[in-house]
Amino acid sequence: MEFREATPTERMQYYAEEWNPRSIPDFITAALPEKEIAYDHNGSGYNDRYNAYTTLRELEVRIKTLNPYAVCASTAYYEHPEKREGWKKAELVFDIDAKDLPIRSCSCEPGSICDVCIEEAKELALHLMDTLKGDFGLGEVHLAYSGRGYHVHVPDERAEHIENRSAILSYVMGSVRPNDPLMVGGYARTWRRMMAFTVSKLQERDLSFLSPKVAAAVVEQKEAIIAGIQARKLDFLNVPGVGKASSDKVLEKLMEYAGLTVDGKVTIDTKRILRLPSSLHSKISMICTLVKHPETFDPFSHAVPRFVHERP
Ligand SMILES: [Zn+2]
CATH class of the missing domain: 1.10.8.160 (DNA primase S; domain 2)
Incomplete structure (x- = not known):
């Protein structure tokens, strides 16, 4: 399979026709008001930080307007995610x-x-x-x-408080x-x-x-x-x-x-942002996907956006 970058039109098509905000895992949506959301608009990096949303609907509207190149959520939970202040705890991540x-x-x-x-x-x-x-x-x-x-x-309470x-x-x-x-x-x-x-x-x-x-x-x-x-x-x-x-x-x-098999910096840093499951990885045109059945999960059939199949 060829890993080709998604065009702005393909990003728009993905977010308009295929993306479902309910595919964002519950452990993120349930804590959405405490999460910082970060956007990379064009592949130059996560320059748009300090975004916070009280409802999933607000996040949905924003994502569908931006059709971002990439979107991340903080592993940390904050009292004021819009200022990245009041750190409470963070998901343990690898x-x-x-x-x-x-x-x-x-x-x-x-x-x-x-x-x-x-x-x-x-x-x-x-x-x-x-x-x-x-x-x-x-x-x-x-x-x-x-x-x-x-x-x-x-996102387990017993691990989230370990600094x-x-x-x-x-x-x-x-x-x-x-x-x-x-x-x-x-x-x-x-x-x-x-x-x-x-x-x-x-x-x-x-x-x-x-x-x-x-x-x-x-x-x-x-x-x-x-x-x-x-x-x-x-x-x-x-x-x-x-x-x-x-x-x-x-x-x-x-x-x-x-x-060295995991990126240790990501685990140790309790203020990290991580790609939002359900969002598009535009650099290679794949979908960041929550895996419910690891044994049968195949990224080449379950994480390829429709537009890739429709490419000329
Ligand atoms: Zn290889």
Whole structure:
């Protein structure tokens, strides 16, 4: 599929004929008067900030008048969103952008995307959601297709008041070695899952710090390494052709890669704005979409606006 920019006429067509404001998730509309809305009018950035609306109808009228290039809502809830004052709390959010994934099994160069790495971004988002629900017991965890990857929104009271989010970030990403990697549950399990996920996507190009021969040995024996992780073997990287020094380096690198799979700045910044689900990602002509059924969601059939099919 070709990712082409939407023209102003196509944007107008989308917002007039296809967009339904009721597709904005309830967790945003229910708190609309506390959210800051930001617009990018022409692709030059979110220069129109400090917008606030008391009703969904007001927001609808505004969006249908502007046909914005992009529209975002704040993850924060404010007493005065029109001044960005009176911060109350913020959704816990994670941003997984396929184009920034440090390792992926496709041949995309950094900055590009394809259906393979978009699918891998979803796989990662689902792991992350599982950790948030299972290990943290968070109930409200939503997935949104962002256009080039996925956003995980957690509008759960228990998470929204946490101001320092770096610990939860490194936990969920498995970027720190657990004290006891053999523990059946808890963080050790999350860490093992992230290590297995990262190994499964490894290519030789991701191991350029090793000699080509050792890198090839790691990649060739990925399945054995993953089986070792799942069997809770401490020395899962101890496979033929990979010495102790190399396997130590690989493990460090795996944790580094795992930590880079989400954009940490987005999670840590509690005054972030994030693309509004249901709105158009004009740069690539895809719809930012709340994903209700992740297993069957396919962005290329569920997030493509009608005008793309009607293009000459
Ligand atoms: Zn790709």
